Amino acid sequence: MTSTALSRAERLSLLSITAACVAILANALQGHDKPLIVSLALSGLAFCASFALIRWLGPTFVKAGFKGVDMAKHSRREIPECMGAVCAAVYLFAIILFIPFAFYKDVVAATSGGGNRDVVLQQQVNHVQEGRFLHRFPHSKLSSYLSAIVSLQTIASLGLADDLFDIRWRHKFFIPAFAAIPLLVVYRVDFGVTSIVVPLQLQPYLGPLLDLGGLYYVYMAAVAIFSPNSINILAGINGIEVSQSLVIALLLAANDALYLLTPYPHPATDSHLFSLSFLLPFIGVSLALLRHNWYPARVFVGDTYCYFAGMVFVVVSILGHFSKTLVLLLLPQIFNFLYSAPQLFGLVPCPRHRLPRFNARSGLLEPSVTPWSPARQPRWGIVGRGLRLLGRLRLLRVVVDGEGRLVETSNFTVLNLWLVWRGPLREDRLALEMTAAQAVVGLFGLFVRHRLALLIFKEDNWSLL
Amino acid sequence: MTSTALSRAERLSLLSITAACVAILANALQGHDKPLIVSLALSGLAFCASFALIRWLGPTFVKAGFKGVDMAKHSRREIPECMGAVCAAVYLFAIILFIPFAFYKDVVAATSGGGNRDVVLQQQVNHVQEGRFLHRFPHSKLSSYLSAIVSLQTIASLGLADDLFDIRWRHKFFIPAFAAIPLLVVYRVDFGVTSIVVPLQLQPYLGPLLDLGGLYYVYMAAVAIFSPNSINILAGINGIEVSQSLVIALLLAANDALYLLTPYPHPATDSHLFSLSFLLPFIGVSLALLRHNWYPARVFVGDTYCYFAGMVFVVVSILGHFSKTLVLLLLPQIFNFLYSAPQLFGLVPCPRHRLPRFNARSGLLEPSVTPWSPARQPRWGIVGRGLRLLGRLRLLRVVVDGEGRLVETSNFTVLNLWLVWRGPLREDRLALEMTAAQAVVGLFGLFVRHRLALLIFKEDNWSLL
Numbered sequence: 050m051t052s053t054a055l056s057r058a059e060r061l062s063l064l065s066i067t068a069a070c071v072a073i074l075a076n077a078l079q080g081h082d083k084p085l086i087v088s089l090a091l092s093g094l095a096f097c098a099s100f101a102l103i104r105w106l107g108p109t110f111v112k113a114g115f116k117g118v119d120m121a122k123h124s125r126r127e128i129p130e131c132m133g134a135v136c137a138a139v140y141l142f143a144i145i146l147f148i149p150f151a152f153y154k155d156v157v158a159a160t161s162g163g164g165n166r167d168v169v170l171q172q173q174v175n176h177v178q179e180g181r182f183l184h185r186f187p188h189s190k191l192s193s194y195l196s197a198i199v200s201l202q203t204i205a206s207l208g209l210a211d212d213l214f215d216i217r218w219r220h221k222f223f224i225p226a227f228a229a230i231p232l233l234v235v236y237r238v239d240f241g242v243t244s245i246v247v248p249l250q251l252q253p254y255l256g257p258l259l260d261l262g263g264l265y266y267v268y269m270a271a272v273a274i275f276s277p278n279s280i281n282i283l284a285g286i287n288g289i290e291v292s293q294s295l296v297i298a299l300l301l302a303a304n305d306a307l308y309l310l311t312p313y314p315h316p317a318t319d320s321h322l323f324s325l326s327f328l329l330p331f332i333g334v335s336l337a338l339l340r341h342n343w344y345p346a347r348v349f350v351g352d353t354y355c356y357f358a359g360m361v362f363v364v365v366s367i368l369g370h371f372s373k374t375l376v377l378l379l380l381p382q383i384f385n386f387l388y389s390a391p392q393l394f395g396l397v398p399c400p401r402h403r404l405p406r407f408n409a410r411s412g413l414l415e416p417s418v419t420p421w422s423p424a425r426q427p428r429w430g431i432v433g434r435g436l437r438l439l440g441r442l443r444l445l446r447v448v449v450d451g452e453g454r455l456v457e458t459s460n461f462t463v464l465n466l467w468l469v470w471r472g473p474l475r476e477d478r479l480a481l482e483m484t485a486a487q488a489v490v491g492l493f494g495l496f497v498r499h500r501l502a503l504l505i506f507k508e509d510n511w512s513l514l
Numbered sequence: 515m516t517s518t519a520l521s522r523a524e525r526l527s528l529l530s531i532t533a534a535c536v537a538i539l540a541n542a543l544q545g546h547d548k549p550l551i552v553s554l555a556l557s558g559l560a561f562c563a564s565f566a567l568i569r570w571l572g573p574t575f576v577k578a579g580f581k582g583v584d585m586a587k588h589s590r591r592e593i594p595e596c597m598g599a600v601c602a603a604v605y606l607f608a609i610i611l612f613i614p615f616a617f618y619k620d621v622v623a624a625t626s627g628g629g630n631r632d633v634v635l636q637q638q639v640n641h642v643q644e645g646r647f648l649h650r651f652p653h654s655k656l657s658s659y660l661s662a663i664v665s666l667q668t669i670a671s672l673g674l675a676d677d678l679f680d681i682r683w684r685h686k687f688f689i690p691a692f693a694a695i696p697l698l699v700v701y702r703v704d705f706g707v708t709s710i711v712v713p714l715q716l717q718p719y720l721g722p723l724l725d726l727g728g729l730y731y732v733y734m735a736a737v738a739i740f741s742p743n744s745i746n747i748l749a750g751i752n753g754i755e756v757s758q759s760l761v762i763a764l765l766l767a768a769n770d771a772l773y774l775l776t777p778y779p780h781p782a783t784d785s786h787l788f789s790l791s792f793l794l795p796f797i798g799v800s801l802a803l804l805r806h807n808w809y810p811a812r813v814f815v816g817d818t819y820c821y822f823a824g825m826v827f828v829v830v831s832i833l834g835h836f837s838k839t840l841v842l843l844l845l846p847q848i849f850n851f852l853y854s855a856p857q858l859f860g861l862v863p864c865p866r867h868r869l870p871r872f873n874a875r876s877g878l879l880e881p882s883v884t885p886w887s888p889a890r891q892p893r894w895g896i897v898g899r900g901l902r903l904l905g906r907l908r909l910l911r912v913v914v915d916g917e918g919r920l921v922e923t924s925n926f927t928v929l930n931l932w933l934v935w936r937g938p939l940r941e942d943r944l945a946l947e948m949t950a951a952q953a954v955v956g957l958f959g960l961f962v963r964h965r966l967a968l969l970i971f972k973e974d975n976w977s978l979l
Contacts, residue, residue, distance in 0.1 A: 114578075191703060206671055230611070231610050231613075234611070235660065239656060
C-alpha cells in the first residue's frame with residue numbers, strides 16, 4: 050500500500066490554489082458577481098478537494114471492497130477502485146454551490162409565512178443584464194440546471210451500483226438511459242423544443258425547420274445511452290478513461306469559449322456559458338483524478354467515472370442544444386464502438402476482458418488476441434473471409450497456419466488496433482498517443498462543425514461579424 | 515437464506531395493484547390530467563416495485579457485503595442490510611416520472627434549434643386552473659420540486675456511503691446538513707422568504723411579521739439535521755424505523771388532506787398538494803419495506819432509510835412552509851433525543867449499541883444497561899444524584915448495592931424506558947406500542963397545531979369558513 054499522505058510540494062500547491070480560489074470567492078460574495086470567474090474558482094477548489102480526498106480515501110475504499118489488481122504491471126498490487134465516485138461527489142457539491150452565483154431572481158416574493166407562501170405581498174421585476182460574459186443566467190433556466198444535476202446524481206448512483214453489484218453487461222448498457230430520464234422529463238416540461246434546422250439541400254422538401262416530435266426524445270435518449278457507454282468501452286489501460294474525457298471536455302469548453310467572443314447578446318451565448326459552468330468543475334476533478342490514475346496508476350476510476358463523464362457531455366450538449374457537436378467529438382469512440390461490434394454482437398467470440406496484453410518480459414503492451422483452434426473456426430464462412438480481409442487492410446492482426454486456418458486474431462478494440470499499427474508500446478506511451486489522436490480528431494471535428502457546416506446550413510451560429 | 519420468490523398470493527396481489535395503477539396512468543396520459551390521482555397510481559406502482567425488488571435483491575445485497583445479524587433472535591441468521599436504498603431508488607424514480615403530470619407550462623417557447631434556444635418564436639401564456647385538488651402546479655414551482663429531488667438523492671447517496679464505509683458518529687451527524695444544501699440554496703434563489711408570523715402577544719413589540727434573514731436558514735438547516743438523525747437514533751428493533759416514519763408520513767398526509775377540503779383557491783392548497791405528492795410515494799415504498807422489516811425481519815433498512823425518511827419530512831415541510839407542524843409530529847423523537855443526551859454527550863458512558871437486550875430464555879426484550887463497577891462510579895456527584903432522582907421518578911431503572919453504590923442503570927433510549935415502564939415485551943409488541951404512542955402524540959400535535967394555535971396566532975390558516 051502506497052502512502053496516503055500528500056507530499057510537501059503537493060500540500061503547498063494545493064494550499065496556494067485553495068487560498069487563491071477562496072480569495073476570488075470571497076470577492077464574489079461581496080457583490081461583484083461574475084459567474085464565470087466564480088465557476089473557475091469553484092473548479093480550482095474542486096480540483097484541490099478531489100486531489101486530497103482521492104489520496105486520503107484509498108484505504109477506506111479498499112476496506113469497503115473497492116479494489117482491483119493492475120494486470121499490466123510486474124507487481125500485481127491491489128489498488129483502490131471506483132475513485133470516480135469521489136470526483137462525482139466533489140463535482141456535484143461544486144455545481145450545487147454554484148447555483149446562487151449563477152442565477153438571478155427576476156421576481157422577489159415575500160409572503161406572510163405560516164404556510165401562506167402564495168400570498169405575494171410585493172412583486173419586483175428586476176431585469177439585470179450585466180453585458181458580455183459576466184452576466185448571470187435568467188432564473189427561468191434554474192430548472193434546466195437542476196434537472197442536469199438530478200441526471201448526474203442518478204448516473205453517479207447507478208455507476209456506483211454497477212461497481213458494487215457488478216451488473217451484467219446487457220443490463221448496464223441501459224443504465225445511462227435511466228439517468229437521462231430526469232433530463233428528458235424536465236426538457237419536456239420546461240423547454241420542449243423538438244424541431245431541428247433542415248440542411249439547405251433538403252429545405253425545398255421539408256421546409257426550414259422540421260419538428261421531430263417524439264423522435265427528438267428518442268434521439269436524445271440515444272445520445273445519452275451512447276456517450277457514457279462509449280467512454281466506458283474505450284478503457285482498460287492506466288489513464289485512458291480520464292485523458293479521453295479531459296480532451297473532450299477541453300474541446301467542448303474551447304467551443305463554448307468561441308461564443309464568448311461574439312458580440313453580445315448573441316442568442317447562443319447563454320447556452321454556452323451554461324455549458325462552461327458544467328465543464329470547468331469537471332475539468333478540475335478530472336485533472337485530480339488523472340494525476341492518480343496516470344501510469345503507473347495509484348487508483349482505478351471505476352465505471353462510475355466513465356458513465357459520469359459521458360453524462361456530463363450529454364447534459365451540456367442537450368441543454369446547450371449542440372448534441373451534433375458532441376457527436377463529432379466522440380468520433381474515436383464511435384469508431385471504437387463500430388470496430389467492436391463484431392465482438393459485442395457475438396460474430397466473433399468475446400472474452401470478458403479485451404484490454405491489451407502485458408508482456409512481462411519486455412514490459413510493453415501487445416494486442417490481446419482471440420484464439421481459434423483448428424476445430425473451432427468461424428461458424429459462417431463470411432466471418433472468416435471478413436477477418437482475412439480486415440487483416441489484409443491492416444485493420445486486424447490475423448495469424449493463419451500453413452493450411453490457411455485462423456490461429457488467432459487481435460481483439461476488436463481501438464487500443465489493440467493501435468498496437469497492431471505501432472507495434473508494442475509501453476502503457477503510458479499508448480495512452481498518450483491515443484489521447485493525442487483524440488485531440489486531433491476532435492479539433493478536426495470542431496473545424497467541420499464551424500466551417501464545413503456552411504455547405505449544408507445557411508449560416509454557422511457562431512460568427513464574429 | 516429464506517426464499518427470494520414471491521408467494522402465489524403476493525404475486526397475484528402485486529399484479530392486480532400494478533394492473534389497476536397502470537390503467538389509471540393510461541387514462542391520465544390521454545389528457546385527463548389529475549395529478550393527485552396520478553400520484554396515487556405511481557405510489558401504488560412504487561409499492562409493488564419496491565416489494566418485489568426488496569425480495570429479489572436480497573442475495574445480491576448480501577453478496578456485496580450489505581448484511582447483518584439480527585441480535586434479538588434465537589437463530590442468529592445473517593439477513594440483507596441497507597434495503598432502504600432500494601426504497602429510495604424506487605421512490606426517486608416515481609417522483610421523477612411524476613414531473614410531467616404535476617406541472618403545466620405557462621410559457622410555450624419554440625426556438626429555431628441549432629443552439630439558438632433563446633430565440634422565442636411564439637409565446638403563449640396559458641393559465642390553467644382546473645379548480646379544487648385536481649389542478650396542476652404552476653411551472654414556477656418546478657425548480658423547488660427539483661431541488662427537493664436533488665436533496666433526496668444527496669441524502670440517499672450519503673446514507674449509502676455511511677452504510678458502505680461506516681462513517682464515524684460525530685461525522686455522520688452532519689450528513690443531513692450536506693444533503694440540505696441543495697434545498698437551501700434553491701430556496702434562497704427561488705423563494706427567499708425568511709419572515710415568520712409573530713405571536714399575538716409579541717406583535718406590539720415586533721410587528722406582525724419578523725424577518726429572520728440568515729437566521730431562517732440556520733433554523734431550516736437545524737430542522738434538516740435534526741429530523742433524519744432523530745429517526746436514526748430511535749432505532750434498533752425490527753420495524754421501528756419504518757413504522758415511526760409511516761406514522762409521521764400518514765399524519766403529515768392527513769394534515770395536507772385537511773387543506774383539500776377548504777374552499778379553493780386557499781393560499782396554502784398548492785403547498786399541501788405539493789407535500790402530498792412527495793408523501794404518497796414515500797408511504798408506498800415504506801409499506802413494502804415494513805412488510806419485510808417487521809418482526810421477524812427478513813431484511814434490515816440501513817441508515818439510508820432513516821436519513822431518507824427524515825429528509826422527505828424536511829423537504830415537504832420546508833417547501834410547504836410548515837416546518838413547525840413537523841416539529842410537533844417529531845415530539846417522540848425530540849423526547850428520545852433529549853432523554854439520550856446524557857449518553858450522547860458523555861455524562862454517562864455510552865456503549866456502541868443501546869438497543870434493548872434479548873433474553874434468550876424468555877424470548878422477550880428487556881432494557882439494556884450500563885454497568886457501574888464499585889470502583890468506577892459517576893465522576894461527578896451531581897450525575898450520581900441525577901441518576902438516582904431519575905430512578906425515583908421511574909424515568910430510569912437504577913440498581914444500587916447495599917452500600918448505595920450504582921450497580922447498573924438502563925440505557926437512555928425511549929425503547930428501554932418503555933420496557934422499564936411496561937416490563938419485558940416481545941419485539942413486535944414493543945414496536946407496536948411505540949408506533950401507537952407515536953400516533954397518539956402526533957394526533958395531539960396536530961390538534962395543538964390547528965386548535966390551540968389560535969391562542970397565540972390571529973387565525974389558523976386552515977378554516978372551513
